[in-house]
Amino acid sequence: MLICPQCEFENPTANKFCQRCGTSLTQNTCRECGNYVPFDQLDCLHCGARAGVTWWAIISPLADSAAGTPEKENGSVGFSGYLDLQQRYQLIEPFPPADETGVRQGQVLDCQPFQLSLLEALVLKSHQSDEEAYQDMGWEKDEVGAENWANPMEALSVPAIAKPYISLSREFYHAIPSIHNAWQSSEYGILLLENRSEFPLLIDWWSNDDVSLPMIQVLQWLYEMTELWHAMEEWKCQRSLLIMNNLRVDPDDQALYLRRLYSDPVNESFSLQDLGRMWQAMFAESQKTCMDAMTELLTDIEMEKLASVEAIQERLEAIAQRLQPNPPVADDGPQTEPFDSVSVFSTPSVGPSG
Numbered sequence: 364m365l366i367c368p369q370c371e372f373e374n375p376t377a378n379k380f381c382q383r384c385g386t387s388l389t390q391n392t393c394r395e396c397g398n399y400v401p402f403d404q405l406d407c408l409h410c411g412a413r414a415g416v417t418w419w420a421i422i423s424p425l426a427d428s429a430a431g432t433p434e435k436e437n438g439s440v441g442f443s444g445y446l447d448l449q450q451r452y453q454l455i456e457p458f459p460p461a462d463e464t465g466v467r468q469g470q471v472l473d474c475q476p477f478q479l480s481l482l483e484a485l486v487l488k489s490h491q492s493d494e495e496a497y498q499d500m501g502w503e504k505d506e507v508g509a510e511n512w513a514n515p516m517e518a519l520s521v522p523a524i525a526k527p528y529i530s531l532s533r534e535f536y537h538a539i540p541s542i543h544n545a546w547q548s549s550e551y552g553i554l555l556l557e558n559r560s561e562f563p564l565l566i567d568w569w570s571n572d573d574v575s576l577p578m579i580q581v582l583q584w585l586y587e588m589t590e591l592w593h594a595m596e597e598w599k600c601q602r603s604l605l606i607m608n609n610l611r612v613d614p615d616d617q618a619l620y621l622r623r624l625y626s627d628p629v630n631e632s633f634s635l636q637d638l639g640r641m642w643q644a645m646f647a648e649s650q651k652t653c654m655d656a657m658t659e660l661l662t663d664i665e666m667e668k669l670a671s672v673e674a675i676q677e678r679l680e681a682i683a684q685r686l687q688p689n690p691p692v693a694d695d696g697p698q699t700e701p702f703d704s705v706s707v708f709s710t711p712s713v714g715p716s717g
Contacts, residue, residue, distance in 0.1 A: 402474045
């Protein structure tokens, strides 16, 4: 099916125009000047504005493969200028050499931007019954060799590299980049993610003197990081919160965004002390004064006096409460209800249920 970019109506694949609103389904429409732009063109030919749909591609060597050799790490990527054999994802420019873990990253242009990817189709259909989903996608159960399958996602074996994104994005809708597609070859796992390369670094936003950033916003980020830390433990990707340039900010609402997920090293785990040290580094690099209460919190994390996510969150809530315009004052009257963190820390990263 083709998803209309204007009204999101689901159109048959053969349609040239949206059945509901008439938008072209064979070309992109420039948001700046309104002219049509071919799918394989990155920028508008009339005004020069960015018009193509891009994804951030991550190519990771699989364990026990020969993909980590220097020749393959630094050689060409893809097939005749495309990331895939179907020639949907066009390389915008040659990918940089692989990093120390053998991973290569770069932007690709989607030449079929209105067509659902296989992964998106699986996620979309996962709420349907098994028979309905397979019939709608034109597949037979025997084609995938699934036994005792419960739903299409399980039956078609979603690549392992995609599962953390799918699971975590259900709870942390904004913080985790949306995943567009994923597949594996004999040597590599390939992810296509929402392109967040243009979002400013959190640390740059924090240290920018032109941005009036209240301390309560910093506490909001730290609180969200504790929520993510707890959720990421199951998926072994807590390292994602310990890499400074992976922490980004949406300038519009100052919400915490992650550029991507990083798997934890094999046979290595992280502790809350590691998270606390990351916070210390963030305060140091921001060159902002660390209030006494925060200094005490960071010291207590390092000394393991705060040894659980819940204990750290409770301390952050207490600090935030004291920063409120009219913090509650203890008196001899009736005791108030315990402090409710929701009243201080909003949760913009939590997505819609269902």
